[in-house]
Amino acid sequence: MSTFSNPANSLILALSKGRIFDDTMPLLAAAGITVTENPETSRKLILATNDPHVRVIIVRASDVPTYVQYGAADFGVAGKDVLLEHGGEGLYQPIDLNIAKCRMSVAVNAGFDYDKAVRQGARLRVATKFVQTAREHFAAKGVHVDLIKLYGSMELAPLVGLSDAIVDVVSTGSTLRANNLVEVEEIMDISSRLVVNQAALKLKRERLQPILEAFERASRLNNQA
Structure with a gap:
């Protein structure tokens, strides 16, 4: 039985099914990343993307901050409501994505x-x-x-x-x-925020930064729409 891991050269994004997943897909596309499977039809909880170094894990909405806080995911998308309950400990929250309002x-x-x-x-x-x-x-x-x-x-x-x-x-x-x-x-x-693991932000900045910037650009367009 293989064990899932988060190697240093990979990025793992935590998302929940439903509206947040759907609204995040255009933001990922702006960063040149597409998810190759639909979580609504696939039973898999770890989804591949067109980038072999980027994977998406599907977790319960209230669990997204926990996966990111403890480094099981490098970054994730969570609603402000969930983050207020979690407290935001150990998380960097750089962007209000203006999605799932x-x-x-x-x-x-x-x-x-x-x-x-x-x-x-x-x-x-x-x-x-x-x-x-x-x-x-x-x-x-x-x-x-x-x-x-x-x-x-x-x-x-x-x-x-x-x-x-x-x-x-x-x-x-x-x-x-x-x-x-x-x-x-x-x-x-309420809207959804991008949250980033603080250690990943330092250790994987070179890989993370282009995605964060693409998310930020796309979220500004969402806000203007």
């Missing part, structure tokens, strides 16, 4: 009077996977909350009485509307 918001059942509950100083039960961000947001507002950590299907929590509100990322809002939930407060805009 969304927002982090507070949402409640359509019939729940959120403003009144906040004004009256009620202790809110809030379900989220973004515990650190939610804690800081409500603390800054002086609102007392009991945070309930969930890993998926946030919209279900208010529907079954598990929570009064949720904190989650919102793109179109269609899932909220389908479940009779409404956004009551926007916490922050």
Whole structure:
């Protein structure tokens, strides 16, 4: 059984499936790199590219910073939401790529009077996977909350009485509307960042720098579009 390694002359990029992967492909193309397999149809978690020295590993979105921090990947793309929860330790974050844009918001059942509950100083039960961000947001507002950590299907929590509100990322809002939930407060805009392992930035700078520069140029064009 062969063991995957990260040799000194190679670069490993950590991505998650879905929107971040899709939005990163044009940035890679700007650097002359194309991924030769589709992670949605391939069962492989390590994908080759047209450059024999560049590979892509497919990991869970919340794990991207960890793979990069510990050097299993040299660089990766992660949402601001994920990086805030991770804390960014051991990571260099050079570029806001202006991709996978969304927002982090507070949402409640359509019939729940959120403003009144906040004004009256009620202790809110809030379900989220973004515990650190939610804690800081409500603390800054002086609102007392009991945070309930969930890993998926946030919209279900208010529907079954598990929570009064949720904190989650919102793109179109269609899932909220389908479940009779409404956004009551926007916490922050979210986009995806390029993160780089600090040791790789020093030891592999010659190989990394052209890709980082291509990403930066392409991200500026994204921002202007």
